[in-house]
Amino acid sequence: MSFIKIINLPIIAMLGLVQLTSAQEAFHNFGDIQIHDTGKIGFHTDLINDGVFNSNLGLAGFYGEDQLTVSGTSIAEFYNSEIDILDGLNLKTSMGVYNTLDFINGKVFTPRTDLDISLDFLQANYNGESDFEHVDGYAALFGDIDFTFPIGDEDKLRPLSISKPSSISTFKSAYFYEDPNSPTIFATLFDTNSFAPILSKVNDKEFWDLDGDQAVEVTLTWDLDSDIKNLTDDIELLRVVGWNNKTLRWDSLGRNDVSGDLEEGDITSISFVPDDYEVLTIASEPSGNDFTINTGFSPNGDGLNDHFEITGLDLSQENSIEVYDRWGELVYEKQNYDNTWGGISENSITVDKGIVVPVGTYYFILKLKDKVTNKVKTYRGWVYINY
Template identity: 90%
Template sequence: MNKIFTFIFLSIGQLLVGQTAFHNFGDIQIHDEGKIGFHTNLINDGMFNSNLGLAGFYGEDLLNVSGTSIAEFYNSEIDVLDGLNLETSMGVYNTLEFINGKVFTPRNDLDITLDFLQANYNGESDYEHVDGYAALFGNIDFTFPIGDEDKLRPLSISKPNSISTFKSAYFYEDPNSPTTFTTLFDTNSFAPILSKVNDKEFWDLDGDQAVEVTLTWDLDSDIKNLTEDIELLRVVGWNNKTLRWDSLGRNDVSGDLEEGDITSISFVPDDYEVLTIAAEPSGNDFTINTGFSPNGDGLNDYFEIAGLDLSQENSIEVFDRWGELVYEKQNYDNTWGGISENSITVTEGIVVPVGTYYFLLELKDKITKKNRTYRGWVYINY
């Protein structure tokens, strides 16, 4: 690997190269095929953002990038065993190569990020990634090379409709007691269609354009504590308005209980504080027609739950995939024909669209007089 120091001045300025820092006060440009290698800290207080060629960071001890201006490189590579610490943002236009070491950004300051300006990267691993926030400026499918300490846990987004900025970081910590957020993300507070929320990890994703999001899991995610069936997994987001985890659905899921990934439906990340993985319930003790067709043909037109006569009192609530209530009734008598009673997501008084719906059934046992709660799902088709 050639580490050649080649640069040209665009205008006369002050440039100091010493044992502790390469300090730019003026205007510098790396020309096409030019290369510059930093074996010391970079302080950029001038113009250093119209570059071609390669800028590399090399060494064993931690290096710092700081200053009042953002340095933006065409190609860059990181080969610093103890890592590269960003005290101001740094951008890459074309390709970033992770060779050795992580890129550190502060988790309590989203204004400092490693910026991918429609750029790509290579070489990411458990020991080479962004420990903190990475940012994308563009409109491409993109996977953030993010992690926490020696754990790479990428997050992917689908291509947004327009050029936008997205920022993301991964947190290997309990969302009930986050270290850099003032909000506590209570994993016992969730939409009724969910049964359990992961308390091992979470991601932060910021952006104002609708995208699909893919999260990953590994053994440390303890997915088996959520469910034995990965088909019941869902992406969830913390809703600051309702103070609960909402389901963001599942468009795709693959893997097993030890390792895999899950893709959400499309949503706007800024509507949710953080994201993680949760599970929906696997069933209940009743005999339920898990699919019915309210088309008026006299066959299987109603949502029926056999065994409700075991309870003198019951109540049921039915929710769509967004967690919005579409139907509720005290002392349910198996007569719901798929008509919406709420106009938030489905016009009130019409039959709900084809899809999976989730119910929350509460009943009082005749003998013990205690309330019992059951969660489940039903598929509606025509």
């Protein structure tokens, strides 16, 4: 018979009906349970929560060798929790943690086909993540903190990090160690041969799903299995990319930072809204460019990074640039650009002419005529404007 271990019973308040049966092999809550600040409860059996179990302090742990399941009509939310189950914890309904989750042994599994079910970190943190201890499926953040999702696929931890959003928001993420050209659960095929001209090659080994409606910077990671050397031999040419369902191609989301080597490292994008892209991965830009595009600037008049700068324009015989907002409206254009645009709109469609455009991500098209070959090359990308 399965059993539940309860420690410090007097500081666990139980109201209503709780049932433990060998037939169900589950701890079934129909009522109202509360773990007080020094309370500890240990589950060695499945948890079915059809009552109230969300005003907890103390610790709730899940223990054993065989896989356990959390299910029911209501979400169980714990203050501290720990997972020590060799075969892992299977979530059939979401489970939340307010303070700290400790991965001791085993993974937390969520159904990748149901984004409504996730392991939820409610402004919480975690410890102990590894290739064998992580969330295999979707993890969620509800909060306004810098956060790294402890996600992976089978025995492979591949975290994704986001910067602090501007307000308390919900983000969900999962990692897929599979070819984006033939994903297992998405209806869309993310063609790695369809990408913006500014890119040269898109990773076909893996991708991430990230959902959220607030602009954030995103950091992706790679390891030896990512085969980054197949994209480039210079990690400075790597870019975060997102699949655009409107244009049906991979768009560059820039690079604010990159570190590591061809075998292991991480790359951080410019700020963007994750919901604008279905999935994310890593790509490369062509080598041999003699110019550098600044992917972000702040036209606030402080004399630092006040203009959209492209280093090396003098190497081109002539050039032209167009800048569009997220709705596709032209906000700036110039022949023979000279690095002087300070974010001022040149039309009155989405913002008054002569006014600095709002904070956000803008799309640019840059055309350069080579001095030697006289051929025109077109580059497309994104620039983030902040103050």
